[in-house]
Amino acid sequence: DSAFDIKIHSEVGMRIPLLAGAAGPVLLAQMNDTEVNEILSTNELKQFTANSCVNKKTYKALVRKTRKDGIALDMEEYIDGIRGFGLPIHTSRTNIQIALWVVGFKQQIRNENIPKLAEYLKRRAEEIETKLSS
Numbered sequence: 001d002s003a004f005d006i007k008i009h010s011e012v013g014m015r016i017p018l019l020a021g022a023a024g025p026v027l028l029a030q031m032n033d034t035e036v037n038e039i040l041s042t043n044e045l046k047q048f049t050a051n052s053c054v055n056k057k058t059y060k061a062l063v064r065k066t067r068k069d070g071i072a073l074d075m076e077e078y079i080d081g082i083r084g085f086g087l088p089i090h091t092s093r094t095n096i097q098i099a100l101w102v103v104g105f106k107q108q109i110r111n112e113n114i115p116k117l118a119e120y121l122k123r124r125a126e127e128i129e130t131k132l133s134s
Contacts, residue, residue, distance in 0.1 A: 019045055019059070020052075021078030023101050026086030029066040030097040036063055051077045070125075071118050076106060083109040085118060087125040091132050100125050
């Protein structure tokens, strides 16, 4: 939980569109290209904010970058004023995608802090993977 007075909260089980924010690229990055192409061919990329990616070719490149970097960023792509990170959680299970998704206000997740926050979250994701594999 955040130490800030104002906090973002979502209910357990809350649903958001698959292709919204950092959650979409990080979940799709865990799939093969055929599965990604199928999902993108049967779903529309919606314009949630001025920053939303609505170009399928660009979105595929974002999925590939997420695979390479091990993290997806949401720079106010789903909700104005909200930024976030999505990280894959790798398990020995096949056909299941698990992700760590962290969001905060734009004022909390400043550009200069993103590399440090990303490294911190990558370490936390590795800890979760270790616990799931034991």
